[in-house]
Each structure stands twice: as structure tokens, then as C-alpha cells.
Amino acid sequence: MGSFQVAPPDGIDVPSGPVILTIRPEHIELGADHGPNTCVGLVHECIYVGTHTRCKIQLGEYQIEATSGTDSPVARGEGGEVSIRFPPDRLCLLKEQGA
Numbered sequence: 001m002g003s004f005q006v007a008p009p010d011g012i013d014v015p016s017g018p019v020i021l022t023i024r025p026e027h028i029e030l031g032a033d034h035g036p037n038t039c040v041g042l043v044h045e046c047i048y049v050g051t052h053t054r055c056k057i058q059l060g061e062y063q064i065e066a067t068s069g070t071d072s073p074v075a076r077g078e079g080g081e082v083s084i085r086f087p088p089d090r091l092c093l094l095k096e097q098g099a
Contacts, residue, residue, distance in 0.1 A: 004021060004036075004037050004086060004088070004091060005036040005037055005088040006021075006088055006091045006093060007088040007089045007091075008092075008093070009089070014093055015093055015094070015095040017095065017096070018095075018096040019093040019094060019095060019096055020093070020094045020095075020096055021091055021092075021093060022091070022092045022093075022094055023086055023090055023091050023092065024090070025054070025064075025065050025066050025067045026052075026066075026067045027086075027087060027090035028064065028066035028067075028084060028085070028086060029084070029085040029086075029087065030055065030057075030066055030068050030072065030074045030082055030083075030084060031072070031074050031082060031083055032083050032084065032085035033083070035085055036085075036088055037085055037086040037087065037088060037091070038083060038084065038085045038086075039059060039083075039084055040081050040082070040083055040084070041057040041058055041059040041064070041081070041082055041084050042057065042058045042079070042080070042081055042082075043055055043056075043057055043074065043078050043079060043080055043081070043082050044056045044057060044058050044063065044078070045078060046068075046074075046078055052067045052068065052069060053067065053068045053069070053072065054066075054067055055067070055068050055074060055082075057082060057084065059084070064084075066084070
């Protein structure tokens with residue numbers, strides 16, 4: 001998927017070697033303007049769950065799940081493109097198992 005900027009909080013050690021990049025679905029910004037860690041995906045499916053909508057988005061060979069407000073135009077945009085931003089301060093790095 002490319003490279004990402006990561007801004008871990010002070011006092012958090014960044015693991016060395018192979019890592020897995022993670023983020024909570026509610027921290028992914030949908031419909032974001034340009035900025036670091038911004039890309040475009042295809043909205044595959046939106047599922048209304050009462051307080052929010054879960055959106056499944058295809059990014060190349062990967063599928064991610066993000067949450068969106070129930071009134072968001074993204075939540076009604078199945079089949080369309082959406083701009084996605086992964087805020088650097090919300091990304092976490094986990095040491096890859098077996099590495």
C-alpha cells in the first residue's frame with residue numbers, strides 16, 4: 001500500500017524489524033482532504049448499525065473496515081470512491097509474529 005507517516009506518543013517504543021500497521025476503524029477519516037497517509041478506496045459495502053455505519057472499503061488487494069456517521073454521504077456511497085486518511089498519531093505498530 002505504500003509508506004505511511006507514524007507519530008507514536010512520547011514514551012512509546014517503536015519495534016524494530018518487520019511490523020504490522022494497525023488502526024481502530026473509528027479513527028480512519030473518510031472523505032478526508034489531502035494530507036499525510038491519504039489514499040483513495042472503493043466503497044464495497046455499508047452496514048447501518050444504529051449509532052454509526054460500518055463501511056467496508058477496498059484498497060488495492062486489501063479490504064479495510066471504517067466507521068462513519070449515519071448521516072455521512074460516504075455511508076450511502078456503495079460502489080463509489082472515497083478518500084481515506086490514516087492519522088499518523090492514531091497508527092500503531094505491532095511487532096510481526098515470528099520476526
